Amino acid sequence: EPEVTQTPSHQVTQMGQEVILRCVPISNHLYFYWYRQILGQKVEFLVSFYNNEISEKSEIFDDQFSVERPDGSNFTLKIRSTKLEDSAMYFCASSEGLAGGQGSYEQYFGPGTRLTVT
Amino acid sequence: AQKVTQAQTEISVVEKEDVTLDCVYETRDTTYYLFWYKQPPSGELVFLIRRNSFDEQNEISGRYSWNFQKSTSSFNFTITASQVVDSAVYFCALSEDGGATNKLIFGTGTLLAVQP
Numbered sequence: 001e002p003e004v005t006q007t008p009s010h011q012v013t014q015m016g017q018e019v020i021l022r023c024v025p026i027s028n029h030l031y032f033y034w035y036r037q038i039l040g041q042k043v044e045f046l047v048s049f050y051n052n053e054i055s056e057k058s059e060i061f062d063d064q065f066s067v068e069r070p071d072g073s074n075f076t077l078k079i080r081s082t083k084l085e086d087s088a089m090y091f092c093a094s095s096e097g098l099a100g101g102q103g104s105y106e107q108y109f110g111p112g113t114r115l116t117v118t
Numbered sequence: 119a120q121k122v123t124q125a126q127t128e129i130s131v132v133e134k135e136d137v138t139l140d141c142v143y144e145t146r147d148t149t150y151y152l153f154w155y156k157q158p159p160s161g162e163l164v165f166l167i168r169r170n171s172f173d174e175q176n177e178i179s180g181r182y183s184w185n186f187q188k189s190t191s192s193f194n195f196t197i198t199a200s201q202v203v204d205s206a207v208y209f210c211a212l213s214e215d216g217g218a219t220n221k222l223i224f225g226t227g228t229l230l231a232v233q234p
Contacts, residue, residue: 031219042209109165111161
């Protein structure tokens with residue numbers, strides 16, 4: 001069964017460093033998402049991406065964050081200068097379509113990347 | 119404003135007991151979608167169910183059942199004859215229609231511990 005994959009599973013970085021989290025969405029999916037979950041807290045939406053551009057972003061997704069789909073398979077989240085409070089589990093998700101449109105719109109999540117900023 | 123409330127932070131039951139996880143949502147949209155996800159100790163998010171706002175039929179899948187009531191804005195989840203493998207954090211989530219995306223708004227989750 002197709003699945004969303006994420007690498008690395010765990011990333012440790014020093015404050016101020018840049019990190020890139022990588023995701024490979026399910027191949028026929030068109031909508032891509034990043035969420036984060038600070039330890040012990042709820043899952044929060046960061047950004048959605050469609051047709052090579054951001055379609056929506058949350059207040060958390062400030063200028064330190066960027067997303068990119070550099071090729072036909074990868075979807076990346078970059079944090080330019082990490083802060084301690086960026087420590088969290090980052091989940092990538094993808095869906096085939098949007099509700100009301102064609103295709104399934106369930107979001108399938110990857111296993112997550114645990115980011116630790118020291 | 120959209121919001122999902124899971125008032126139960128932790129529930130502990132003994133194996134074979136039935137348990138209900140509560141979820142109350144707020145939305146101004148007339149068309150919306152409700153979800154339940156399971157997060158086992160390994161950390162991944164596992165999709166369990168989606169419900170459309172225009173379909174209030176309750177659903178049963180094996181030991182799992184869901185009770186959707188628009189009148190009380192609730193979408194509760196019941197596990198019958200719980201098992202140790204059901205131990206996990208369960209998240210209820212809401213997605214509204216009509217936007218550019220179907221971003222998910224999650225509740226704070228309920229930690230279910232099933233004791234043998």
